[in-house]
Amino acid sequence: EAGVTQSPTHLIKTRGQQATLRCSPISGHTSVYWYQQALGLGLQFLLWYDEGEERNRGNFPPRFSGRQFPNYSSELNVNALELEDSALYLCASTLRGHRAYSNQPQHFGDGTRLSIL
Amino acid sequence: GDSVTQMEGPVTLSEEAFLTINCTYTATGYPSLFWYVQYPGEGLQLLLKATKADDKGSNKGFEATYRKETTSFHLEKGSVQVSDSAVYFCAYSSASKIIFGSGTRLSIRP
Numbered sequence: 001e002a003g004v005t006q007s008p009t010h011l012i013k014t015r016g017q018q019a020t021l022r023c024s025p026i027s028g029h030t031s032v033y034w035y036q037q038a039l040g041l042g043l044q045f046l047l048w049y050d051e052g053e054e055r056n057r058g059n060f061p062p063r064f065s066g067r068q069f070p071n072y073s074s075e076l077n078v079n080a081l082e083l084e085d086s087a088l089y090l091c092a093s094t095l096r097g098h099r100a101y102s103n104q105p106q107h108f109g110d111g112t113r114l115s116i117l
Numbered sequence: 118g119d120s121v122t123q124m125e126g127p128v129t130l131s132e133e134a135f136l137t138i139n140c141t142y143t144a145t146g147y148p149s150l151f152w153y154v155q156y157p158g159e160g161l162q163l164l165l166k167a168t169k170a171d172d173k174g175s176n177k178g179f180e181a182t183y184r185k186e187t188t189s190f191h192l193e194k195g196s197v198q199v200s201d202s203a204v205y206f207c208a209y210s211s212a213s214k215i216i217f218g219s220g221t222r223l224s225i226r227p
Contacts, residue, residue: 004160033215035217042206042217042218042219042220043161043206043217043220045214045215045216045217055213056213056214090160090161092160092161102148102149102210102211102212103149103166103168103210104210105151105163105166106151106153106161106163106210106215107163108153108160108161108162109160110158110159110160111160
C-alpha cells in the first residue's frame, strides 16, 4: 500500500511569491490534514479537509488556503510568502469512519520543506 | 481550551536506560490518545495509541496507559537503544480536532 505522498520535497521561494504544495492520501482515506512544523517547534494545525470540504482551520491568516479534489488529493496554497513561512509542511490522511472517526491514527507524508529567501 | 502538554526536551539518556516522557491533556469528552515518533528527515509515524480509559498502547518496547483520573498518557520504555533517538509527540484526537504536544527530542548515547 502506498503511503501519503507529498510534492515537491523542497521548494525555494522569495518573499511575496506564492507556493503550492501537494498531497496524495493513502488509497481509501478521505480526510487530509495539513500542518506547519517550523524549525525547533511542534506541529501547528493548518487545515482539515474531508470529502472535499474544509472542516476545520487552525489559527493562520487567510493567505493560507487549500482545497481537496474529488480523488481526495489536496493542495495547500500560501500567498504573499513571508520569511516566517519557512518550515516543513506535513500532510496526513485518515480513514474516515462514522462514529469511530476520532480513534483513527493519522498517516503522515515526509513533508515539503519550504524555504523563503 | 483543549490542550496537550508534554515534557520539554531535549532528553539525553545512555543506552539501556529507562525512559519516561510525560504527557498530560485537558479535553472535553473522551478523546483518543496517541504517541507519534519523528525520525530525522521524515514525517511522523504512529508509535502507539489508546482509545479509552485504562487502555494500554504498546509497540517496539514502548508503552503508555490512558489514565483518565490523572488525564495523562506517559510514554515509557524499559531499555532504550540508540535507534530510539527521535522526536516524540503526544496527541489527542476527538471528533472535531486533533491536538499535538510540542514534541520531546530524545537522544540516546551509546
